[in-house]
């Protein structure tokens with residue numbers, strides 16, 4: 017047994033004190049919750065006979081009070097078992113030294129306002145993650161402070177009991193990290209705040225108002241970092257940003273479920289977690305039956321070839337060149353609209369020149385989406401009409417007064433005078449109300465010419481109208497035009513079309529407030545096309561994107577990114593960072609993964625595993641699926657205490673077939689599809705492309721009938737499959753070469 021830390025008893029007392037204090041607060045907040053509830057009930061009852069506005073005010077105040085008390089109660093309950101995980105002994109220049117305990121949320125002494133626990137996201141906690149011992153500087157709201165860090169200490173606390181105390185210096189090798197990494201796949205994500213590494217911390221806390229792009233190796237913590245950055249962002253910028261304005265884009269529903277539990281643990285609620293496809297359809301209000309991009313991929317995997325037309329279409333529709341085509345289309349629509357601005361009249365009076373409105377539309381208001389500009393022009397027109405109507409009425413009234421005066425005093429003959437005066441009065445009494453009436457409807461009548469655009473129809477028109485295509489894409493060859501037209505004869509929608517539709521919607525109608533996210537986090541960004549990113553950025557009018565990805569896992573690269581340079585051009589303000597260290601896999605598994613990585617065309621450095629050893633990956637020769645042997649491997653893994661175990665196949669067809677065979681032989685196997693709930697007791701059978709982003713304690717990769725070839729796509733699929741394993745890897749196939757490994 018390792019020796020107890022000399023301060024163990026003291027630390028145990030500190031923990032006891034903290035827990036005691038928290039218990040008191042918890043009791044108090046429970047009472048507060050209760051009393052706020054009682055007050056609300058009372059106010060409701062009083063509604064009947066008290067002045068109702070006073071009662072409403074009472075209810076509102078108590079509701080606010082109730083929410084505060086409830087939040088505090090929930091906050092305390094959440095950290096009760098583990099109030100903090102580390103301590104820094106720190107001295108800020110010019111102030112006395114302090115011992116600060118760092119936890120998931122902060123807690124202050126009510127009387128002294130001294131911190132009992134400091135939030136991990138607070139500026140001073142950065143010292144724990146970032147600072148080596150000794151003199152250092154840290155930032156609070158862009159201002160730099162000096163300080164001295166005497167010691168860093170970590171605690172192992174479980175169920176409110178102090179188990180261990182460790183002093184550390186170099187965080188990279190600390191024992192807490194080692195222990196965390198040795199943990200199980202299903203309990204880990206939430207506990208990472210205590211072991212975040214300096215290089216990860218730098219990304220979590222990197223300039224929040226600037227975009228950031230991270231190329232990180234498999235298992236380097238990209239997803240983890242993105243989630244923690246959201247938490248940090250809301251903590252630091254919460255005053256200016258509402259959680260509802262933040263969005264995280266994940267590759268699929270499976271992945272969303274996987275991270276779904278983590279965000280609330282990090283104190284993040286209400287943030288929109290979705291996929292690009294879902295988001296684009298919701299934001300545009302256009303529901304489309306989108307071909308599953310995985311089907312295309314499947315085809316590519318099984319047939320090793322892709323229809324050249326499909327390939328051309330996919331690549332082209334994902335490119336910025338396609339955005340330029342859409343821009344031309346928008347300009348064409350704009351020009352058509354601009355043509356329709358004629359002079360505006362009330363009766364015979366021209367109140368506004370068409371050229372003036374056209375100038376507003378094409379010039380002054382050009383920064384807005386087209387239909388927003390038209391709305392603005394409508395209000396401009398309404399104002400003009402209002403003012404001009406007054407002037408016209410004044411002029412007319414004056415004119416009639418003058419004419420009447422002239423008639424009354426100028427015409428000698430009484431009968432003639434009467435006749436003339438009556439004529440003018442009649443004319444006036446008819447004309448003035450008519451002008452008033454016309455003025456009322458001038459703007460709305462005038463604006464009727466501008467019809468609302470139907471985005472889907474508009475885009476469909478482009479896809480199917482050869483003349484329009486020729487006009488908008490003069491750079492395409494005749495053959496390309498023909499291909500394009502033929503491919504779209506039948507209505508069908510690919511993921512690529514969504515970027516164009518979202519873009520057209522954004523530029524023509526504008527993204528509505530509800531969907532106007534101000535901050536975007538994208539995981540697996542290598543699977544996006546440039547146009548997808550550009551459409552989002554322009555539609556949302558923000559570049560506050562956190563993008564994390566790994567080109568080595570770019571299994572959709574025939575349709576998406578193969579290089580970060582164009583993304584960096586698209587986001588010129590973006591900080592670019594790389595992460596080379598993998599926290600997921602053991603050294604032994606990473607060696608296999610690196611062998612595959614080194615065969616890739618992309619110039620990616622090998623991944624450095626954090627020093628953690630495990631069993632050597634095992635190769636099992638199998639010419640056809642032997643359920644009994646698979647079950648044996650499965651059980652052996654389970655006997656070692658591992659819980660999440662996946663069998664990763666190359667294709668979905670194999671996934672289905674193997675699950676059936678295994679189930680028939682009595683093995684508890686479950687196919688994991690995009691919509692399924694994970695059953696931790698089953699052997700999860702999953703195709704390689706769906707496994708991306710997930711992780712398992714142990715992985716069995718199969719290449720029984722279908723070997724992985726030495727092709728760009730297969731290397732990536734295999735790399736993805738292998739790097740899902742945390743502790744154990746088994747390769748089951750007809751030969752080692754089926755896994756691109758030396759015999």
Ligand SMILES: Nc1ncnc2c1ncn2[C@@H]1O[C@H](COP(=O)(O)OP(=O)(O)OP(=O)(O)O)[C@@H](O)[C@H]1O
Nearest residue numbers: 196211212213234235236237238239240599600709
């Ligand atoms: N600082 C850390 N302390 C403890 N565990 C960590 C740390 N960083 C990452 N991990 C763990 O490493 C594993 C990989 O992290 P994550 O899934 O975020 O990586 P990733 O880069 O998104 O991987 P991939 O690209 O392969 O999907 C997770 O189990 C995560 O909990």
